[in-house]
Amino acid sequence: MSTFGKAFRVTTYGESHCKGVGAIIDGVPPGMELTEADIQPQLSRRRPGQNKLTTPRDEKDKVTIMSGTEFGVTLGTPIGIQVPNLDQRPHDYNDTDVFPRPSHADYTYLQKYGVKASSGGGRASARETIGRVAAGAIAEKYLRLAYGVEIVAFASSVGKVAMPFISELGNADSPEPEVIEFMNTITRAEVDADISRCPHPPTAEAMKELIAQKSHEKDSIGGTVTCVIRKCPIGLGEPCFDKLEAILAHAMLSIPATKGFEFGSGFNGTKMSGIEHNDPFYQKEDGSIGTTTNNSGGIQGGISNGENIYFRVAFKPAATISQDQTTANYDGVTGTLTAKGRHDPCVVSRACPIVESMAALVIMDAALQQESRRAAFSKLPPIEINHALLGKPPKKD
Template identity: 65%
Template sequence: MSTFGSLYRVTTFGESHCKSVGAIIDGCPPGMRLTDADVQVQLRRRRPGQSALTTPRNEPDLVAIQSGTEQGITLGTPIGLMVQNTDHRPHDYSETDLYPRPSHADYTYLEKYDVKASSGGGRSSARETIGRVAAGAIAEKYLKEVYGIEIVAFVSGVGKVHVPRTLGGDEDEILTPDYMKLLNTVTRDDVDKNTIRCPHADSCEKMTELITSTAAKNDSIGGTVTCVIRGVPSGLGEPVFDKFEAKLAHAMLSIPATKAFEIGSGFQGTEATGSAHNDPFYAKPDGKLGTRSNWSGGVQGGITNGENIYFRIGFKPPATISKEQATSTYAGVPGTLAARGRHDPCVVPRAVPIVEAMAALVVMDMTLLQEARQAARARLATLNLPPGMGRAGVDQMIEEVKKDEAQ
């Protein structure tokens, strides 16, 4: 369906070559300052035509808030967001009237609905993600102001070129200290210093060369995006089916062209021993527990533990390429297709703000759910729980142990 979220609900609308695209947001808290400019900053990072490494489609992607605010303040009512499609050319895709593009959604959309958009995939286009990015920008503003949460994504791989994560040779090695330091310190300014959106200089240069050479052959290449969320409070997640990482995976794999998701140490962690992979606890200066390592990626038992959340998403090569391909018509007649139209030779540079947006939607929804639970719990009379069961009982047991040790 076209709606995501429980309390912060986002419905996107529009196809690649219709008149406009956008979103309806229900559940945004009232009283927050919000203008078009707050949303535009992320849409500017997502828009096409940013460099020679992206699609040449020229769209300004100017957003207009239609409802839900007055004098720049959210009302708590549904927020409508709209972006006009100004450079749509459905005639560029006339060959898809006969041929379904290999690995695109032309065929499956026709099978699903018995009708398809002139551009083939229609809603499967990355153009649909405008509504996601706009809604994510609003969620991110709330999360930043209320919790101080930071969300930063960056390109971590193009083809076989990757930002170094491991050194190799050590069976218990998970991720290198340098890579973990990058996750803990990288900023959007660091990411946006180059058109690839990779904060690792050596890898960035190699990625640029690979995308350029691939595009020159009328072909495309896949890649990976890594994202870190810092400052998330502990306790978010709704086990057992709506665990935090489950909702995060749902969000990320709903993005067009995604094929893989891993959180924390991911597949690398499956090769380590338990003694190397476990995250020991320690007492932080504020009295809360922290973990000395963070191979869990900030989530344990489907619930956030207060550490940084980091994950990686794999994007396949864009399906629309100008290179001739032997394929078949819808009727099954063999033929050759060389698709026209404008497309990205690699989607990951423009996917960065989309990943950040979907991460923001998940965190926003989970914080509102947890705030509702805590508010409901606060209305109950204090429960006399058995020792070791409730937080107060655990704290009391700890104090008793300290007294015994002191004596």
Template identity: 45%
Template structure:
């Protein structure tokens, strides 16, 4: 299957299915000498694992990661890092009926149209469980970025029509929905409770902010930093839209209101007085905060009756069984964070060859 690899230098390849033996990833291009342990990875996997509150699937998985290669004495060796998480709580029988029909909003029909075959157990390769591999790889990217003083933080901006009105970073970990606004989290919880009672689901928006990204990272044409961020985020299942900076609101702005004025500080540093561009100009980072948002559709697996067709071409009504999240947004926060980090780590490594002076510094040729 094509399309399971991502990145240029910092490159990952994911594998596994929702109800297979496990899910894993091979990450290549990680510089040698980075301190890395399974605990470093686990802290991020714990943020996305199921069964942690009433707004997530009841599937019980420890999601315990094992590093199989690429480290020695607690540091990366520069060789491929292979990681695996074994599946422990598959209820494949819950999906036996799905083999005969196509679920609305899922990849059942399109997967069958492409391959003439599909793993109907929980969506197989199209399942959200594949994001385990992305988070494991992203944890390494985040560790590398932290060594450079770069931080990546994601949170739930909105659920349904409930949007945050204030920002308290400490509050993000205090509620099940990862919202930095306690009042908004309470309102969103009520909205979700109502949807669950109606056998329905809700969508929302995850926002991610990158601090201390240096200017000059990215490329001006096909490898634009914002283009690669958009591709990375849309590649997450259920994401249907991406915004950079002010996003679609720029369509009603004017040049004068949308342009970010540059300013030189007393210390000679260059800053912008506003950040409508979201930290990226011409596909290249401008040194201000990078702001991206990913819009998630409602979970397509709902218990209410829906219309669809079976493989015999007959119109039927179905009620989906199994264990499903009434909303994917809260668990997807860490996935957005990790995919953003993977793009940035790769762009930083690729960008090192942009100047001849950089090559000379690495190989110390200017000293010989």
């Protein structure tokens, strides 16, 4: 379906070449200042045509809030947002009436629905993510105001070119203090300082060279996006089936072109022993409890523990390329598909705000569910609680 979330519900609409795309966002708390200026920056970071590493399709992606606010304040009612499609070229897709594009959604959509969008990728296009990013910007504003949450995603690899210490997350031999410091301090301004959205200059230069090479070859290349969520409230996540990392995986793997999700120590953690992988607790200066390492990735038992939440998302090479490809048409007859259109040689840099937005939707939904539980608990009369169950010693007279 096209709806994500329970307490904070986002429904996206629109195809790549229809009149416009957008979203309906239900569950936004009332009384928050909100205008288009709060949403537009993330849409501008996601939009096509922003630099030489992206598709030249020239969409400004200017957002309009259609409902749910008055005098720049949220009403608590559904917020409708809309972005027009202005730079469509349906004629670029004439060949796809005959050939399903290899590794694209043309064939599967036709088999599922018996009909498909005649141009572009329809709902499988990255244009669909505009609604997600707009909704994510709204969620981010609330999370920032209510809890101080910070979410930053960056390009961590393109092809075999990777940021050295990020690629070794969860490895027992990795420089853990360097990774922790980086994750604690990386900002969006630092990410956006280079068009690759890689905040490690030597790696960024190598990424750009590789992407330029693939673009010249009329080919594409994949990569990974790493994301960190800081200052996440403790206690988010709904065991057993809606563990926080499970919902994050669901959210990330719903993004077009994703092929993998790695959380915390990820697959490198399988190479470690228990004593290497465990995250010991300690008391911080403010009296709260933290962990000396963070192989758990900020989530234990499916519930946030207050440490940084971090994960990586794998993106495949863009399926639509400008090279001639030998393939079969819808009748099964072998022929040559000549793809036109305007396509990203690498989707990773534009994926960063999409990953951030989906992370915001997950944390927002989980936070509202937890706030509902706390509010319900607060209405009950006080009871004697066994302090042993709370993990705290009883107070002494």
